[in-house]
Amino acid sequence: MKYKNNRFVIIDGSSLMYRAFFALPLLTTESGKYTNAILGFSKMTLKLLDELQPQYAAVAFDKSRHTFRTEIFKEYKGTRNKTPDELISQIPLLHDFTDALGINFIEVDNYEADDIIGTLATKAASDGLETLVITGDHDALQLIRPNLKIVMTKKGISETEIFDDAAFEAKYGIEPKRLIDLKALMGDKSDNIPGVFGVGEKTALKLLVEYKTLDGIYKNIDKISAKKLKEKLTTDKEMAFLSYKLATINCDMDLSFTTEKYMIKPDMTQLKSFCDEYELKSIWRFINKLYNETSTDESGTQENNCAYTTVDQTSIAALIKQIKTTGSFAYLPVFSGKVPHINCQGLMIEHPENTSTAVYIPCLPEYSSYIKELFNDTAITKITYDLKNTLHCGYSPTGKTIDILLAAYMLDPAANNYTLSSLSAKYLDKDLPPYDSKQETASLPKEAAYYLNMLSLTKITDILIPALHDKELYPLYEDTELPLEEVLVSMENYGVYINSKKLKNMSADIGNTITDLLSDIYLLAETEFNVNSPKQLGEVLFDHLQLPVQKKTKTGYSTNAEVLEILRPFHPIIDKILDYRMWSKLKSTYLDAMYELIDKDTHRIHTTFNQTVTATGRLSSSDPNLQNIPVRTDAGKKIRSLFEPAEDYSLFLSADYSQIELRILAHMSGDKNFIEAFNLEQDIHARTASEVFGVPLDEVTPELRRRAKAINFGLVYGKSDYGLAQELHISRQDAADYISNYFTKYAGVKKCLDTIVEEAHQNGYTTTLFGRRRYLPGIKSKNHNIRMQNERMAMNTPIQGTAADIIKMAMIATWRKIREQKLKSRILLQVHDELVIEATTDEIPILKKILFATMQNIVSLKVPLTIDINTGADWAQTK
Numbered sequence: 001m002k003y004k005n006n007r008f009v010i011i012d013g014s015s016l017m018y019r020a021f022f023a024l025p026l027l028t029t030e031s032g033k034y035t036n037a038i039l040g041f042s043k044m045t046l047k048l049l050d051e052l053q054p055q056y057a058a059v060a061f062d063k064s065r066h067t068f069r070t071e072i073f074k075e076y077k078g079t080r081n082k083t084p085d086e087l088i089s090q091i092p093l094l095h096d097f098t099d100a101l102g103i104n105f106i107e108v109d110n111y112e113a114d115d116i117i118g119t120l121a122t123k124a125a126s127d128g129l130e131t132l133v134i135t136g137d138h139d140a141l142q143l144i145r146p147n148l149k150i151v152m153t154k155k156g157i158s159e160t161e162i163f164d165d166a167a168f169e170a171k172y173g174i175e176p177k178r179l180i181d182l183k184a185l186m187g188d189k190s191d192n193i194p195g196v197f198g199v200g201e202k203t204a205l206k207l208l209v210e211y212k213t214l215d216g217i218y219k220n221i222d223k224i225s226a227k228k229l230k231e232k233l234t235t236d237k238e239m240a241f242l243s244y245k246l247a248t249i250n251c252d253m254d255l256s257f258t259t260e261k262y263m264i265k266p267d268m269t270q271l272k273s274f275c276d277e278y279e280l281k282s283i284w285r286f287i288n289k290l291y292n293e294t295s296t297d298e299s300g301t302q303e304n305n306c307a308y309t310t311v312d313q314t315s316i317a318a319l320i321k322q323i324k325t326t327g328s329f330a331y332l333p334v335f336s337g338k339v340p341h342i343n344c345q346g347l348m349i350e351h352p353e354n355t356s357t358a359v360y361i362p363c364l365p366e367y368s369s370y371i372k373e374l375f376n377d378t379a380i381t382k383i384t385y386d387l388k389n390t391l392h393c394g395y396s397p398t399g400k401t402i403d404i405l406l407a408a409y410m411l412d413p414a415a416n417n418y419t420l421s422s423l424s425a426k427y428l429d430k431d432l433p434p435y436d437s438k439q440e441t442a443s444l445p446k447e448a449a450y451y452l453n454m455l456s457l458t459k460i461t462d463i464l465i466p467a468l469h470d471k472e473l474y475p476l477y478e479d480t481e482l483p484l485e486e487v488l489v490s491m492e493n494y495g496v497y498i499n500s501k502k503l504k505n506m507s508a509d510i511g512n513t514i515t516d517l518l519s520d521i522y523l524l525a526e527t528e529f530n531v532n533s534p535k536q537l538g539e540v541l542f543d544h545l546q547l548p549v550q551k552k553t554k555t556g557y558s559t560n561a562e563v564l565e566i567l568r569p570f571h572p573i574i575d576k577i578l579d580y581r582m583w584s585k586l587k588s589t590y591l592d593a594m595y596e597l598i599d600k601d602t603h604r605i606h607t608t609f610n611q612t613v614t615a616t617g618r619l620s621s622s623d624p625n626l627q628n629i630p631v632r633t634d635a636g637k638k639i640r641s642l643f644e645p646a647e648d649y650s651l652f653l654s655a656d657y658s659q660i661e662l663r664i665l666a667h668m669s670g671d672k673n674f675i676e677a678f679n680l681e682q683d684i685h686a687r688t689a690s691e692v693f694g695v696p697l698d699e700v701t702p703e704l705r706r707r708a709k710a711i712n713f714g715l716v717y718g719k720s721d722y723g724l725a726q727e728l729h730i731s732r733q734d735a736a737d738y739i740s741n742y743f744t745k746y747a748g749v750k751k752c753l754d755t756i757v758e759e760a761h762q763n764g765y766t767t768t769l770f771g772r773r774r775y776l777p778g779i780k781s782k783n784h785n786i787r788m789q790n791e792r793m794a795m796n797t798p799i800q801g802t803a804a805d806i807i808k809m810a811m812i813a814t815w816r817k818i819r820e821q822k823l824k825s826r827i828l829l830q831v832h833d834e835l836v837i838e839a840t841t842d843e844i845p846i847l848k849k850i851l852f853a854t855m856q857n858i859v860s861l862k863v864p865l866t867i868d869i870n871t872g873a874d875w876a877q878t879k
Contacts, residue, residue, distance in 0.1 A: 007054040008124040012135035013061040014113045021087045028777035038093040056262040060116035063107040085782040102265030118249035123257040144176035181214040183247035196236040308358035308449035326352040328381035330457035332448040333393045344393035348448035358452040391489040407464040409612035424455040487815045488609040495604030497646040507591040517580040524573040586635045617804035640876035650841040654878035655851045657833040667861040671748025678863035685709040691745040718792030760794035768801035813854040
């Protein structure tokens with residue numbers, strides 16, 4: 001790194017650490033140590049060191065809240081909230097980080113960080129050094145002078161603004177040192193500096209422009225013509241001069257400044273150890289970039305290396321022999337197009353003897369036998385990223401196959417993404433920007449070569465697979481997640497037929513419905529406005545129509561769905577608005593979007609099923625998202641009615657698990673009442689209503705059953721008495737009584753959920769019956785809301801995640817049986833607990849037999865798993 005050897009930077013550690021803590025979500029290491037503040041602070045500090053290139057630096061920090069200022073005014077900073085424990089726990093990390101970075105960390109009894117900054121900064125500036133103070137505290141602006149500028153952080157810690165004399169005066173109209181006089185007059189709420197009661201910034205600035213200083217104002221008090229202002233100044237004169245003392249930064253502490261003492265001297269070994277311990281891999285990469293500019297990555301390649309060799313007839317046999325000797329090969333399929341029109345161009349392979357080079361085998365007839373030989377040899381381990389790509393290219397690897405995408409997901413199911421770039425950063429400590437294909441022609445082989453040149457799939461595998469074994473995740477990975485990819489590929493390739501003519505007509509009809517609803521809304525509102533604007537809608541509902549305000553936001557009134565539901569009884573416009581929102585969403589999100597996704601050749605929609613999106617293990621789908629289509633609403637039924645069996649198929653068959661999550665809860669809890677209800681094939685919600693509300697089973701009304709259903713499912717998801725009260729439109733006390741009665745009757749459920757939460761607190765994660773993990777970094781948070789949210793996830797994940805595992809296992813078993821029996825019928829969709837099959841009439845009895853055998857018997861629980869099977873001419877009719 002090049003230094004500017006006359007530049008000194010002093011960082012307000014207290015300000016930056018505090019800002020970083022609140023700018024970033026709570027983050028923890030796998031062992032549960034909080035790191036969001038130190039991550040933000042270190043990132044900001046390194047960014048500034050990179051941009052400013054100082055040779056000298058220091059970090060100042062508040063040692064305690066007791067200072068000489070609290071001695072003269074005990075209420076000083078008295079209105080500030082207690083520092084969160086999650087932040088306090090990270091302060092020692094700041095000491096360790098600055099020490100490793102070779103920057104002096106200074107805190108002094110009885111003084112604030114501001115005073116340390118003021119003393120060192122003014123001394124450095126006087127010695128002729130270009131001095132920069134990094135802070136988020138506007139008090140520091142009073143220090144501006146020749147050679148001394150303030151770098152003010154804005155918007156958390158991501159942006160800065162530099163102030164010198166000219167910038168300050170342009171903003172405030174006074175010289176920087178007069179900031180003290182300004183604070184003396186107007187006070188400072190954040191520091192609880194009182195100032196003069198009733199004098200704001202505008203008045204204070206006007207006085208200072210005219211009379212220059214606080215002393216000048218009071219010497220000329222009789223010249224002030226505004227009677228009330230003069231009274232305020234006279235009454236609070238003593239408080240004004242006290243505030244002046246409180247606002248003045250002490251620049252005369254007993255601190256020496258020498259350039260030698262503050263020279264930056266990073267200890268790379270110490271920094272690496274610190275970053276490893278607190279899992280700050282991005283920070284370590286930044287440090288490496290900053291202080292090891294001449295170093296290359298482990299492969300010794302340049303950043304944009306896309307080099308590869310293409311095999312020919314004379315070299316391919318030798319390559320295959322080398323791979324067989326090694327016993328494994330890592331590769332990326334090279335393809336273009338999208339499902340179902342994938343065009344495979346070739347395979348890019350890590351060289352078996354040098355993983356930093358790539359070899360390309362084109363998909364040409366003369367090489368096809370060699371490629372098949374590689375994939376069919378069960379003695380060779382195949383390593384790839386996203387096995388679905390290989391399967392879509394028409395290759396089905398046999399023997400041991402490793403998908404590092406799935407492995408990475410299993411180990412950290414809540415990660416933001418699992419791109420090759422992010423896996424490289426996480427597991428190999430390498431920055432790997434996405435390949436820019438726009439700069440290349442015929443870029444696909446080069447793109448694949450780039451990734452294989454810049455990272456080693458084999459090295460990542462050597463990290464991930466032992467980790468899966470260590471966390472007992474490997475059986476679920478190998479027996480469920482990997483084989484599921486073949487099932488999903490077949491479903492994506494088949495797609496599902498959608499009646500495009502019916503869709504177009506429906507979209508037009510709903511467009512007319514939306515237009516009519518808008519007319520009704522305008523009539524009821526007695527004005528036209530933008531219904532999609534929360535601000536305008538809030539003004540119409542609460543200012544114009546005078547409906548009771550439920551909730552306010554920073555920008556005005558809240559008009560979210562919860563608020564509108566509460567307002568339904570107050571005005572007929574609310575029903576119209578809710579209908580307008582529903583139909584508008586249906587039209588834009590589903591109908592119009594799906595029309596664009598119909599494949600012109602197959603006339604089907606080929607959704608993508610995602611295995612690595614949800615933290616619970618559930619599948620999701622995209623382009624379009626078929627998981628979120630409502631099941632029981634009219635809107636949802638309309639959408640589902642568009643999906644029909646294709647030519648040569650008779651009908652849809654839907655196989656849906658019945659109350660699978662409650663059955664899993666019965667199994668996990670061992671609760672005798674729950675188990676008895678399911679084993680006797682009773683209506684579980686009616687049984688719950690009978691138990692909780694104290695009525696005979698045959699006297700349970702539909703309303704009581706509805707309430708019991710809300711309790712059953714609500715408590716599985718950790719719903720509170722408040723949440724249950726909102727859902728059932730009852731008092732919070734009644735909801736609390738329902739919950740209390742429920743747990744009295746179902747004591748096993750209460751014990752089970754409590755145990756799950758307790759174990760999550762101990763371990764930092766929760767698991768399904770099959771070992772799938774979900775990490776809960778906020779489970780020990782001192783913040784009540786964060787902790788409760790994580791506890792709800794701890795309760796729900798073992799249940800929902802186990803259900804996800806079971807449906808995946810059932811899908812694999814069903815798909816295999818259909819193939820074994822060479823049926824024409826095929827699985828098209830999986831939506832939560834439901835499988836949708838495109839079937840022929842003559843195969844329905846066989847399919848039912850298969851589904852009852854696979855889905856109901858895929859696992860053995862203390863209660864039976866049951867499925868509902870229905871058929872219909874379209875998807876809606878199967879319900």
